[in-house]
Amino acid sequence: xxxxALITGASRGIGRGIALALAARGWSLILNYARQESAARATAxxxxxxxxxAGHRIEAHLVAADISSREDxxxxxxxxxxxxxxxxxxxxxxxxxxTVRADLLEAxxxxxxxxxxxxxxxxxxxxxxxxxxxxxxxxxxxxPTRPNPAPRxxxxxxxxxxxxxxxxxxxxxxxxxxxxMTSLFAAxxxxxxxxVYEIRPGIIATDMTGPVKEKYDRxxxxxxxxxxxxxxxxxxGRAVVAIAEGAFPFSTGEVFNVDGGFHLRQL
Ligand code: NAP
Numbered sequence: 001x002x003x004x005a006l007i008t009g010a011s012r013g014i015g016r017g018i019a020l021a022l023a024a025r026g027w028s029l030i031l032n033y034a035r036q037e038s039a040a041r042a043t044a045x046x047x048x049x050x051x052x053x054a055g056h057r058i059e060a061h062l063v064a065a066d067i068s069s070r071e072d073x074x075x076x077x078x079x080x081x082x083x084x085x086x087x088x089x090x091x092x093x094x095x096x097x098x099t100v101r102a103d104l105l106e107a108x109x110x111x112x113x114x115x116x117x118x119x120x121x122x123x124x125x126x127x128x129x130x131x132x133x134x135x136x137x138x139x140x141x142x143x144p145t146r147p148n149p150a151p152r153x154x155x156x157x158x159x160x161x162x163x164x165x166x167x168x169x170x171x172x173x174x175x176x177x178x179x180x181m182t183s184l185f186a187a188x189x190x191x192x193x194x195x196v197y198e199i200r201p202g203i204i205a206t207d208m209t210g211p212v213k214e215k216y217d218r219x220x221x222x223x224x225x226x227x228x229x230x231x232x233x234x235x236x237g238r239a240v241v242a243i244a245e246g247a248f249p250f251s252t253g254e255v256f257n258v259d260g261g262f263h264l265r266q267l
Contacts, residue, residue: 021234
């Protein structure tokens with residue numbers, strides 16, 4: 001039986017890149033998105049094509065749900081359980097940038113609440129529910145044996161977890177929180193055999209970075225990242241596949257920087 005992954009925010013950008021990479025390795029998918037149904041449909045279709053090209057037949061189901069809403073998270077898990085019965089991998093990818101990049105001394109509480117609800121509270125309580133599901137299905141008789149016995153959870157954080165950008169403090173705080181969330185769930189779930197990992201993307205070419213493309217083009221050209229190019233959703237997809245396929249069985253709570261070397265300090 002094929003392993004199944006639940007990916008949040010899989011319609012576009014990094015989530016789409018992760019979905020395509022897993023599909024090519026024969027993973028069935030539950031693809032969550034918020035609003036952009038046509039993008040989600042295109043991703044599902046492309047996942048099937050990637051899988052077929054690699055000789056796999058997979059399932060790719062779409063589930064619309066706003067990760068910041070308690071009701072939607074509940075519905076997402078119920079629907080995923082109906083569709084797949086089991087979850088071998090949860091990728092907490094869905095996230096937003098502030099609508100307006102506002103200075104720390106001006107930024108609004110509305111933006112703060114929205115960022116924290118989507119980027120921090122959403123994945124926290126979704127992971128709580130999915131971890132319970134993973135534990136339930138590993139002990140219930142009658143559920144087919146997992147091809148890979150260790151379920152895994154991945155959080156997509158950001159270089160903003162440790163980089164102070166004073167024009168989007170709410171985003172930085174949410175991502176610093178995701179880093180601690182990784183440690184917390186890793187510590188709690190190790191005894192259940194569930195590995196938990198954090199991927200910290202650098203500057204990745206997606207719709208999220210579209211509005212600041214020229215600024216980042218310049219910074220990258222000037223050497224902001226030792227590897228002088230934009231990251232791609234494929235770069236993140238490769239990292240998730242390595243984790244998903246069990247390349248790190250004696251690691252948990254580990255942080256993977258996929259950032260062109262941005263995190264290096266140099267003299
Ligand atoms: P993106 O291109 O804007 O795509 C965002 C995805 O998240 C879309 O699939 C969107 O669904 C979904 N989404 C947004 N709000 C949601 C909600 N409330 N509930 C469920 N899904 C929701 O963003 P991205 O650049 O791929 O970013 C993905 C993740 O990587 C985020 O957590 C982001 O913070 C992180 N990240 C990005 C970068 C970067 O440079 N791009 C760097 C570091 C970290 P719809 O299509 O339905 O709107």
